Amino acid sequence: MRGTSFVIGLLAWLFVGIASAHNWQDDFSNAIDSKAAWTGDWEHFAINKHGQLQSQVSQAAESALFHTNTCAIHAEWQCWVRISGNCSAQNQLRFYLTLTNKDINSDGYFVQIGGTNKNITLYEQNNGTSTKIIEHPQRIKCLDGSASYVDVRVTRDADGLFHLFSWIEGKDSTWVEEGVAFVPMVQSTYSAVYVRNSKTRGYDFYIDNVQVRGEQQQSPLGNQTTYDKASATLLSDNLSPNHDGWEDEVCIQTLVPNDDYIATCAVYTANGMLVKTLCQQTTISQSETLCWDGTTLQGNTAEIGVYVLYIELRNQHTHHTLRQRMAVSLTR
Secondary structure, eight states, X not given: OTTHHHHHHHHHHOOOEEEEEEEEEEOSOOHHHHHHHOEEOGGGEEEOTTSOEEEOOSSOEEEEEEEEOOOOEEEEXXXXXXXXXXXXXXXXXXXXXXXXXXXTTSSEEEEXXXXXXXEEEEEEEETTEEEEEEOOTTOTTTTOSSOEEEEEEEEEOXXXXXXXXXXXXXXXXXXXXXXXEEOSOOOOSEEEEEEEEOGGGTTOEEEEEEEEXXXXXXXXXXXXXXXXXXXXXXXXXXXXXXXXXXXXXXXXXEEOSSTTEEEEEEEEETTSOEEEEEEEEEEOOSEEEEEEOSBOTTSOBOOSEEEEEEEEEEETTTOOEEEEEEEEEEOO
């Protein structure tokens, strides 16, 4: 079958390497310890009388503090955020889960609280470009108010899945899952908090109860799965979307025990960039076929190369979960 060498190469590249655990937290109750642990623009921050990290500038500014962090897998990141006013592109806060360098523009992943859509979003930052990888379609404008109190939690498991959760005081009765994204490789040297504020909003950003725990990931995740591989079958591993009626799409056929399962299925590049979401938390029948026609989120035809189709099938009542990753080569 065409593309087999690409698939074999990808599967050989994908393997697991996990090392030492690394855990830390800061509730900013001890200002001396906090100022020793965090480095960066301390002239733009202070620890207030409530034991919270608070922005402290009288002009429009971009401010960041960095904390050493090697957590990348089996990991959990959590923090509390308050923004005392309306969010916007000029007034937002970011919690950087991972950064490869002590530079806010280096490669990594961050949760943005606020921004133009006034919601909670997970981004990948690569070569200076930020790409949205998790955004809940029904949570746009969820921070559209005079003030927002938000708890944010992100987990990443052994399969490379980022789960983003949030809890907005006064709106949510429990944690809300914003979404899921598959990322096969994450490197981290630092975490960071970042504030972008307008001239009149320099004192309106608060951070507290930062907690990070997990293990260092040294090499990309494997194609292993501890779940039932029979849950999904790839009907073809080659895609040639030239509309000639031959291999114009690739399809996954699912098989689950009953109708209680919901499916999330997406296409990623070999290095984990989201290309297309085929379905997200969608109720499916016991046998379902999901297809990708080679197009991207923007409706363009994807570049020639190897892609990963990821599918998660979860029982809504028992939470029994079936997950699988499959490699596909796109040709012309």
